[in-house]
Amino acid sequence: MLEQTVPIVSNERDTDRYFRLVVRAPQIALLVQPGQFAHLRILSLKDALLRRPFSIFQVAGETFSILYKAVGKGTDALSRMRPGEELSVIGPLGHGFTVPKPGGETPLLVAGGYGMAAMYLLAQRSPQKGLVFVGGRRRADILCEQEFRALGWEIRVTTEDGSHGEKGLVTQPLLAELRRGTVGRKLFACGPTPMLKAVGQFADEFNVPAELSMDEHMCCGVGVCLTCVIPVKVGESWEYQRTCTEGPVFDSRRIVWETAN
Amino acid sequence: MNLSVQIGKLRMQNPVTVASGTFGYGVEYAQLLDLNQLGAVTVKGIRLNPVRGNPTPRTVEVASGLINAIGLQGPGVDGFIEKYWPFLKTLKVPTIVNIWGTTVEEYAEVARRFDALGGVGALELNVSCPNIKEGGAQFGTDVKLLAQVVAACRRVTSLPLITKMSPNVPNIGPYAQAAEDAGSDALSITNSFPAMAIDIETRRPKLANVTGGLTGPCIKPIAIKLVWEAAKAVKIPIIGMGGIQNSTDAVEFLLAGATAVAVGTANFYEPQTALQVVAGIREFMQRRGLRDVREIVGSVRGA
Numbered sequence A: 001m002l003e004q005t006v007p008i009v010s011n012e013r014d015t016d017r018y019f020r021l022v023v024r025a026p027q028i029a030l031l032v033q034p035g036q037f038a039h040l041r042i043l044s045l046k047d048a049l050l051r052r053p054f055s056i057f058q059v060a061g062e063t064f065s066i067l068y069k070a071v072g073k074g075t076d077a078l079s080r081m082r083p084g085e086e087l088s089v090i091g092p093l094g095h096g097f098t099v100p101k102p103g104g105e106t107p108l109l110v111a112g113g114y115g116m117a118a119m120y121l122l123a124q125r126s127p128q129k130g131l132v133f134v135g136g137r138r139r140a141d142i143l144c145e146q147e148f149r150a151l152g153w154e155i156r157v158t159t160e161d162g163s164h165g166e167k168g169l170v171t172q173p174l175l176a177e178l179r180r181g182t183v184g185r186k187l188f189a190c191g192p193t194p195m196l197k198a199v200g201q202f203a204d205e206f207n208v209p210a211e212l213s214m215d216e217h218m219c220c221g222v223g224v225c226l227t228c229v230i231p232v233k234v235g236e237s238w239e240y241q242r243t244c245t246e247g248p249v250f251d252s253r254r255i256v257w258e259t260a261n
Numbered sequence B: 001m002n003l004s005v006q007i008g009k010l011r012m013q014n015p016v017t018v019a020s021g022t023f024g025y026g027v028e029y030a031q032l033l034d035l036n037q038l039g040a041v042t043v044k045g046i047r048l049n050p051v052r053g054n055p056t057p058r059t060v061e062v063a064s065g066l067i068n069a070i071g072l073q074g075p076g077v078d079g080f081i082e083k084y085w086p087f088l089k090t091l092k093v094p095t096i097v098n099i100w101g102t103t104v105e106e107y108a109e110v111a112r113r114f115d116a117l118g119g120v121g122a123l124e125l126n127v128s129c130p131n132i133k134e135g136g137a138q139f140g141t142d143v144k145l146l147a148q149v150v151a152a153c154r155r156v157t158s159l160p161l162i163t164k165m166s167p168n169v170p171n172i173g174p175y176a177q178a179a180e181d182a183g184s185d186a187l188s189i190t191n192s193f194p195a196m197a198i199d200i201e202t203r204r205p206k207l208a209n210v211t212g213g214l215t216g217p218c219i220k221p222i223a224i225k226l227v228w229e230a231a232k233a234v235k236i237p238i239i240g241m242g243g244i245q246n247s248t249d250a251v252e253f254l255l256a257g258a259t260a261v262a263v264g265t266a267n268f269y270e271p272q273t274a275l276q277v278v279a280g281i282r283e284f285m286q287r288r289g290l291r292d293v294r295e296i297v298g299s300v301r302g303a
Helices: A026-031 A071-079 A114-124 A145-150 A171-179 A193-205 B076-083 B104-117 B143-156 B170-181 B217-234 B248-254 B273-288
Strands: A003-015 A016-025 A036-041 A052-055 A063-069 A087-091 A106-112 A133-138 A154-160 A187-190 A209-213 A227-235 A235-242 A249-251 B005-007 B010-012 B016-018 B041-046 B059-062 B065-068 B095-099 B120-125 B161-164 B186-191 B192-198 B211-215 B238-241 B260-263
Touching: A003 A026, A003 A071, A016 A071, A026 A063, A026 A087, A026 A171, A036 A063, A052 A071, A052 A114, A052 A235, A063 A114, A063 A154, A071 B095, A106 A114, A106 A171, A106 A193, A114 A133, A114 A145, A114 A187, A133 A171, A145 A154, A154 A171, A171 A193, A187 A193, A193 A209, A209 B260, A227 B041, A249 B095, B010 B170, B016 B041, B016 B273, B041 B076, B059 B211, B065 B217, B076 B104, B095 B104, B104 B120, B104 B143, B143 B170, B170 B186, B170 B217, B186 B217, B217 B238, B238 B248, B248 B260
Parallel strands: A106 A133, A106 A187, A133 A154, A187 A209, B016 B260, B041 B095, B095 B120, B120 B161, B161 B186, B186 B238, B238 B260
Antiparallel strands: A003 A016, A003 A087, A016 A063, A036 A052, A036 A087, A209 A249, A227 A235, B005 B010, B059 B065, B065 B211, B192 B211
16 A cells, blocks of 8 residues: 555546546556555545545556546546646555466456446456456446457446347346356456345355455545445454455455345 | 643654544554654544444535544454554554543543553543444533543543543533543544535435534634633643644644644545644744744734
């Protein structure tokens, strides 16, 4: 974990309201593990105080990138920033995905919308290629499809409006695949909470291990404020654990969904 | 140039600590800054037993501020001693342990446990958390209960006692005096302000706890006034806090009558803030030709 003020290398529109931001941060880039995040402070935002957390998308040499959607005050301001301008970054943060071992399980990745961004490094660093299930509302929500294909992964796309790939939810082709009953697989997922919950249920039903990257509102990002907690099983009981520190990636069997918001 | 200050028996090498609940147990920030450059490390509130805390959402960002309702999640006295004390006791700077309870007896028992531990710099009595149903603010807004909590802790420990005052009182003077009379060595002013935010689309409160405590730069002018009022009412030192983002804010608290300051919400977005405040106070003193930080304390003019 480091705190650095870093320059923007590029900040370009991907599709629709999605942007790709690349920053030069050699020391942070070196440390990144799949599924970790960076906590960004947009210095021009005066009355919005807090940093914003983003999954780290790609790492290339001295740079890392994020793939984000302009949805609010922070991300709108971020989308207007230009190369050469600076951001304050704390990173890499959090407990990420377990990279499969050579000859180990075949990864099945499940992503909703910009959840894809959190999965790229896992796909890149996994010794086994697997399957990616990606879903979104419409075509513009399906991100970095070509980049996953370029890694040699098979990708199955669903959109709710049918504008790209199969029409429906990402869980439909996933369920069909799991019903084939192939052994030696593991699920990895990042996306909206209802999607993660469905993946967790499939993991139980088909007895497949699953690691889920939980999306919880964050504040400090380093484990002190206790904002981003989720209920996690500990022995016979449960406790609130921090998405920023013990997570964002949790073993699905440990998550207590009944009390989760 | 002297930056050191005394809070009762507690000596701080500079007048800057961190506000309880905004700095975890110190160890979380150890990779990002040199904790030994602080005046003291103040840890999150501890009661006797572990506390699960409130459901989520627990915080919401508002204009120039943050509303929180964490619910004092924590490991309890034993968990703190096992998990966090081994690291904290290696620091060269003192640890201020913030404590709370749901009864006067519990406050005293927690105080006794930390007295017996040895090596603690001071105890901060949290009588002002707005986010728990029992304990917390009820002790800080009832002048008799406040005096009872302070007196009960005073009887069981010789550690410096710092009473963290509630801002939610009509006039802070009598409360400050009650804490002083009951044996408090210092006051922390202030805690968060009761607050609420509503989502206009869902028509629901933005916090699961419905209400929470407002902190951050938006509360600073209110906190300055409370420090100024309390400083006129008591002789014991005050640790001023509420929205400090830089050394200008900190010096303002010192002028109002605070002997030391604590950086709170700013830690969440800029972990270097407390150290920047130390450097900025030093620079201010150089610029103004001051040799001792205590020359600033309470030196507001025309007020």
